[in-house]
Amino acid sequence: MAAIIGESPKLALYSYWQSSCSWRVRFALNLKGISYEYKAVNLSKGEQFTPEFEKLNPLHFVPVLVDGDVVVSDSYAILLYLEEKYPQRALLPADPQLKALNLQVASIVTSSIQPLHMLSTLKYLEQNVGPQESLLFSQTNVEKGFNALEKLLKDINGKYATGDEVYMADVFMAPQIAAAMQRFKIDMSKYPRLCRIFESLKALLEFLDASPERQPDAVH
Numbered sequence: 001m002a003a004i005i006g007e008s009p010k011l012a013l014y015s016y017w018q019s020s021c022s023w024r025v026r027f028a029l030n031l032k033g034i035s036y037e038y039k040a041v042n043l044s045k046g047e048q049f050t051p052e053f054e055k056l057n058p059l060h061f062v063p064v065l066v067d068g069d070v071v072v073s074d075s076y077a078i079l080l081y082l083e084e085k086y087p088q089r090a091l092l093p094a095d096p097q098l099k100a101l102n103l104q105v106a107s108i109v110t111s112s113i114q115p116l117h118m119l120s121t122l123k124y125l126e127q128n129v130g131p132q133e134s135l136l137f138s139q140t141n142v143e144k145g146f147n148a149l150e151k152l153l154k155d156i157n158g159k160y161a162t163g164d165e166v167y168m169a170d171v172f173m174a175p176q177i178a179a180a181m182q183r184f185k186i187d188m189s190k191y192p193r194l195c196r197i198f199e200s201l202k203a204l205l206e207f208l209d210a211s212p213e214r215q216p217d218a219v220h
Contacts, residue, residue: 001113005041008034009035010034010067010068011029011034011035011065011066011067012036012037012039012065012066013025013026013029013036013037013038013063013064013065013066014039014040014041014053014056014062014063014064014065014066015038015039015040015062015063016040016041016042016043016062017040017212017213017215017216017218017219018043018080018212018215018218019043019062019063019174020176020178020179021061021062021075021110021112021114021175021176022062022063023073023178023210023211023212024063024075024079024110024171024172024175025063025065025075025078025079025204026080026209026210026215027171027174027175027210028078028079028082028091028168028171029082029114030205030207030209030210031078031089031091031166031171031206032082032086032088032089032091033088033089034082034086038215038216038217040216040217041056041062041213042217043062043119048060048061048062056071056073057073059073061073061074063075063078065078065081065082067081067085073110075110075172076106076107076110078151079091079106079168081174089165090161090166090167091166091168091171093162093163093165093167098162098163098167101152101169102161102162102167102169102200103168105149105152105153105154105162105168105169105172105173106163106168106169106171106172108145108148108149108152109145109172109173109176110127110172112141112144112145112148113141113142113144113145113146113176114176115136115181117137117138117141117183117184119149132149135184138182138183138184139185139186142176142180142184142186143186143190146180146186146190146191146194147191149191149194150190150191150192151167151174152195153193153194153197154193159196159197159200160197160200160201161173161197166201170197170201173194173197173198173201174197174198174202174207176204177194177197177198178211180197182187194203
């Protein structure tokens, strides 16, 4: 399934509606006002294992961004590429300390939280130790990551993660928080700072338009 997001796109995004990693990239593209063609990859049907998709990403993960002859996989790499190639509406602040904090938050999400509850990981755990243990494993690791983020951001003023502007930290955290609540039933009352950030972000049209249920491949 393909859909045009915006006018005359030159970029193509290979995405799956429920993928939080894809959600990050959709959110970033919306914030930057970049149009793109949405190319759905149905992970539940194994479309990520087709020879065509393997040429784009041998790891068989979404998202993948295609910009002319440039192919970039992994949401972290994609966001850094977009920041360099399309500097409008910067997602990294100029201040070195704030920039480092944004990259740190993004890294926590991408390396210490999301990989531990990705579809292939949970499927392996369910098959080998059972569904209840798989859920507990996910909840434990999400909460460990959220505890770190809460402490890291608790003394920062502003509506969003690192102040009053939406930056990369927000782009990575918002889909992760949504997934934590919807999929893993995490009690977010334990993380008041993260809750306040998420309440501000979920009011943004760019975030809502990137949400899973608004994607052309969404199953309702």
